[in-house]
Amino acid sequence: xxxxxxxxxxxxxxxxxxxxxxxxxxxxxxxxxxxxxxxxxxxxxxxxxxxxxxxxxxxxxxxxxxxxxxxxxxxxxxxxxxxxxxxxxxxxxxxxxxxxxxxxxxxxxxxxxxxxxxxxxxxxxxxxxxxxxxxxxxxxxxxxxxxxxxxxxxxxxxxxxxxxxxxxxxxxxxxxxxxxxxxxxxxxxxxxxxxxxxxxxxxxxxxxxxxx
Amino acid sequence: xxxxxxxxxxxxxxxxxxxxxxxxxxxxxxxxxxxxxxxxxxxxxxxxxxxxxxxxxxxxxxxxxxxxxxxxxxxxxxxxxxxxxxxxxxxxxxxxxxxxxxxxxxxxxxxxxxxxxxxxxxxxxxxxxxxxxxxxxxxxxxxxxxxxxxxxxxxxxxxxxxxxxxxxxxxxxxxxxxxxxxxxxxxxxxxxxxxxxxxxxxxxxxxxxxxxxxxxxxxxxxxxxxxxxxxxxxxxxxxxxxxxxxxxxxxxxxxxxxxxxxxxxxxxxxxxxxxxxxxxxxxxxxxxxxxxxxxxxxxxxxxxxxxxxxxxxxxxxxxxxxxxxxxxxxxxxxxxxxxxxxxxxxxxxxxxxxxxxxxxxxxx
Numbered sequence: 195x196x197x198x199x200x201x202x203x204x205x206x207x208x209x210x211x212x213x214x215x216x217x218x219x220x221x222x223x224x225x226x227x228x229x230x231x232x233x234x235x236x237x238x239x240x241x242x243x244x245x246x247x248x249x250x251x252x253x254x255x256x257x258x259x260x261x262x263x264x265x266x267x268x269x270x271x272x273x274x275x276x277x278x279x280x281x282x283x284x285x286x287x288x289x290x291x292x293x294x295x296x297x298x299x300x301x302x303x304x305x306x307x308x309x310x311x312x313x314x315x316x317x318x319x320x321x322x323x324x325x326x327x328x329x330x331x332x333x334x335x336x337x338x339x340x341x342x343x344x345x346x347x348x349x350x351x352x353x354x355x356x357x358x359x360x361x362x363x364x365x366x367x368x369x370x371x372x373x374x375x376x377x378x379x380x381x382x383x384x385x386x387x388x389x390x391x392x393x394x395x396x397x398x399x400x401x402x403x404x405x406x
Numbered sequence: 407x408x409x410x411x412x413x414x415x416x417x418x419x420x421x422x423x424x425x426x427x428x429x430x431x432x433x434x435x436x437x438x439x440x441x442x443x444x445x446x447x448x449x450x451x452x453x454x455x456x457x458x459x460x461x462x463x464x465x466x467x468x469x470x471x472x473x474x475x476x477x478x479x480x481x482x483x484x485x486x487x488x489x490x491x492x493x494x495x496x497x498x499x500x501x502x503x504x505x506x507x508x509x510x511x512x513x514x515x516x517x518x519x520x521x522x523x524x525x526x527x528x529x530x531x532x533x534x535x536x537x538x539x540x541x542x543x544x545x546x547x548x549x550x551x552x553x554x555x556x557x558x559x560x561x562x563x564x565x566x567x568x569x570x571x572x573x574x575x576x577x578x579x580x581x582x583x584x585x586x587x588x589x590x591x592x593x594x595x596x597x598x599x600x601x602x603x604x605x606x607x608x609x610x611x612x613x614x615x616x617x618x619x620x621x622x623x624x625x626x627x628x629x630x631x632x633x634x635x636x637x638x639x640x641x642x643x644x645x646x647x648x649x650x651x652x653x654x655x656x657x658x659x660x661x662x663x664x665x666x667x668x669x670x671x672x673x674x675x676x677x678x679x680x681x682x683x684x685x686x687x688x689x690x691x692x693x694x695x696x697x698x699x700x701x702x703x704x705x706x707x708x709x710x711x712x713x714x715x716x717x718x719x720x721x722x723x724x725x726x727x728x729x730x731x732x733x734x735x736x737x738x739x740x741x742x743x744x745x746x747x748x749x750x751x752x753x754x755x756x757x758x759x760x761x762x763x764x765x766x767x768x769x770x
Contacts, residue, residue: 280578385648
């Protein structure tokens, strides 16, 4: 049983997209098409066992060894900096981490910049690299409200299409980094299941190249 | 504090490790639980996790509960033409990350300090491999030489400002971002390809050294490879030692050979070490040094599942006939039965059979 590769996939659309790539790479699992109430899906013939978890938890499952490999967004990897290997960029789930605010906002370097975000590490690193002092305001949701209500000057958040920003009279002021789904591996699993992990990564890599 | 199953496990493991180390002439080193905070303040980043527990001693000195043993060993090192070969098993206190709070961590390890030669380096690596073998029938000891990847970047003329980010990406085996970063900075695909080959190279040590020697390496990397190849030849025949150039260690303290040890079932390294001549220099000690630590606290995962029952038999009694009860309990115990006598059923006790002692006999 332990020789199977345990794969943590993110719940939701991203998980469906990347599972399709696993399937095309030859790691399909019939049970996933008809999940019922099952939480774990095994494909003994391909040596993989899938389970879906909250996207932000994938890195924890992999870092702690409950999953050998997993698929996590780059935003999560940058924010939590888990001790894992990052083996592939799937090139799906693409979006951008951006600084956003009112379109007419002008930064006044003589004042501390108030920044609201869910992503405190990414924000801290970004402004540290710029040498800009900030007042970080950690929020858990509805980040766009912060500059509208004057809680912050700007926000740092994920922007996919920009529609939510536009609807709330906000705009992208700067791009922090690009985000996409990445294949990650537990460092110890990588060593003890080296052939299985590298073969899977290689077949996924080939499949991604064909898709792109 | 009660003595737990985990304490029993780590005591047993330490006894096995100490036996291995003693056979190579290592002697036990004991440290006090406290050290002056100043020692750690100057070398804070050497210690994993930055938070340290401090208190003011009766004489006004700021003291720390020891977060690390190596710094104390070095501090008490005096120049000598002979090597100091020491091993320890101590509790250290630190917060791995700010959100997790402080932990008491049991750590065993050894340090070899003085005029180190190739033999001494190989001996420490051998003892690391034997220590892992004592923990698990399957183990992997990854080795790297920090001069190899660092020397390669220098030889290739890569901007030193890019070096920390490239080494971080190497630590993640992150080819896609490393290639993109090198391309953005005008580095040729040939150099990027070599970097990629190096961070993904994984093979038994001697085979890996041979494969590296086939690459067009520059002077600095070739020198590091030459040292590594000599180590590989000296370690020939020892199983489970691999080369992994993605290993990262703080270059302010470590140089040359570094290592990490892994066993199945534990999701992070159980052994970590390497040559820390850089740390010696920072502490104004003119000597080489190499050592490793084994994280005994991580080995709790090796404990078998707890027994399903706390007692096979629970005997309820009224306390009226202690002599007779003693005889019955002893008789059951002599048959290998785990027996508990009590006046009532204890809350939460998991037991097999419930008996009652009454009139000199036990009844169902």
